[in-house]
Amino acid sequence: MQSSNTFGNAFSFVTFGESHGAYIGVVLDGIKPNIPINTEAIQHDLNRRKPGQSSVTTPRNEPDSAQIVSGIYNGKTTGTPICILIKNQDQRSKDYGDIAEILRPGHASHTYLQKYGVFDYRGGGRASGRETALRVAAGGIAKQILAERGARIIGFTRQVGDVRSEISTDAVDAKSIESNIVRAPDAASAEKMIAVIHAAQADGDSVGGVVEVVVKGCPAGLGEPIYHKLDADLAHALMTLGAIKGFEIGNGFESVLLRGSENNDPYFQDEHGNFRTTTNKAGGVIGGISNGEDIVVRIAVKPASSITKPVQTANRAGEMVDFKVEGRHDPCICPRVVPVAEAMVALVLLDHVLLQERIAVSSTAEQLQQKLATIDAEMQLLAMQKKLYEEELTALGA
Numbered sequence: 001m002q003s004s005n006t007f008g009n010a011f012s013f014v015t016f017g018e019s020h021g022a023y024i025g026v027v028l029d030g031i032k033p034n035i036p037i038n039t040e041a042i043q044h045d046l047n048r049r050k051p052g053q054s055s056v057t058t059p060r061n062e063p064d065s066a067q068i069v070s071g072i073y074n075g076k077t078t079g080t081p082i083c084i085l086i087k088n089q090d091q092r093s094k095d096y097g098d099i100a101e102i103l104r105p106g107h108a109s110h111t112y113l114q115k116y117g118v119f120d121y122r123g124g125g126r127a128s129g130r131e132t133a134l135r136v137a138a139g140g141i142a143k144q145i146l147a148e149r150g151a152r153i154i155g156f157t158r159q160v161g162d163v164r165s166e167i168s169t170d171a172v173d174a175k176s177i178e179s180n181i182v183r184a185p186d187a188a189s190a191e192k193m194i195a196v197i198h199a200a201q202a203d204g205d206s207v208g209g210v211v212e213v214v215v216k217g218c219p220a221g222l223g224e225p226i227y228h229k230l231d232a233d234l235a236h237a238l239m240t241l242g243a244i245k246g247f248e249i250g251n252g253f254e255s256v257l258l259r260g261s262e263n264n265d266p267y268f269q270d271e272h273g274n275f276r277t278t279t280n281k282a283g284g285v286i287g288g289i290s291n292g293e294d295i296v297v298r299i300a301v302k303p304a305s306s307i308t309k310p311v312q313t314a315n316r317a318g319e320m321v322d323f324k325v326e327g328r329h330d331p332c333i334c335p336r337v338v339p340v341a342e343a344m345v346a347l348v349l350l351d352h353v354l355l356q357e358r359i360a361v362s363s364t365a366e367q368l369q370q371k372l373a374t375i376d377a378e379m380q381l382l383a384m385q386k387k388l389y390e391e392e393l394t395a396l397g398a
Ligand SMILES: Cc1cc2nc3c(=O)[nH]c(=O)nc-3n(C[C@H](O)[C@H](O)[C@H](O)COP(=O)(O)O)c2cc1C
Pocket: 058, 106, 107, 108, 124, 127, 128, 129, 130, 132, 241, 242, 243, 244, 302, 304, 305, 306, 307, 328, 329, 330, 333, 336, 337, 340
């Protein structure tokens, strides 16, 4: 059985590291050679996730600088494993010393202990949101490969507490989202959301919300029925993130309030001869396969478990104790979940694009050019390899 630290089918990545270890890292394998990669774009996404960004995120100060250790040379992939390391710099493990013996409500310490009998409790160890920086780094590569194929991924905070932005998914744009600290799609909702977060923070508490991700320009035909349906894989990928308690696609849970006549998306043929739907209640996936409309998914993000408000809980000796968190934490994690959710969606889509390319029946001119470029790059690598072997053989005097 594949270890559960590894993700992907047509390509894969494995992450390693804990919140308070020396480094965290990711290794991606199966990315084709000769693909241009903009490392600044990866760092840009890491900066959107990193702590200490604003008054609504934890003040832990981590620069989250990505060190690309292998697999990218002169701005292009080499076809070999890509390793990215991030150094942990602002560990304050003493902040966590008192909690070693306490079962923190809403945290993974008790369940990890049940499973492994040992747990690096500092900062949440492996269960910490810190691990998600690596998914953002891997997703940064996936996003760039998808952008080459015309797909663009936009995430934002749809709701915080009971404040919900009613802006239509079609109207959201990345610039407005990034212009406010909560990553709401419109300024008026952002202001109200920030007030809700600050009010919870003032009470030593936290608040949850809904993060939405939209994929524009997703090609039709992605998804592997039955057990790797695109929507099933998206749900799985997003539910692997800490604090995610619900998933929906398109109309999701609201569709139960509609009749079939209201919920079905009727088809029409556009000026290019493509079949489209007049509405998008399905959120871009039918029968587990993308239909070419925007993919729209939403996840429920629980209020962060670490709060400074005192609670009663048990310690490992079974005694009831008063407990209050002293470390540094997010009063609402939605703004930091946004780039992580985008990354997970990108990684799922890239996997499905690569799976689809294995069975594709017909290709566009652009796709054929891309395939030829990949074959050229692979042939160059093989020729280099052949030359090295020949030289080795000559050196052996054979
Ligand atoms: C980007 C990100 C940041 C997070 N930051 C925090 C945090 O500051 N405080 C906290 O209590 N939980 C945080 N979490 C959530 C915990 O990791 C998670 O709630 C915990 O491991 C228990 O898992 P569960 O909520 O999925 O059951 C974060 C999660 C993510 C994805």
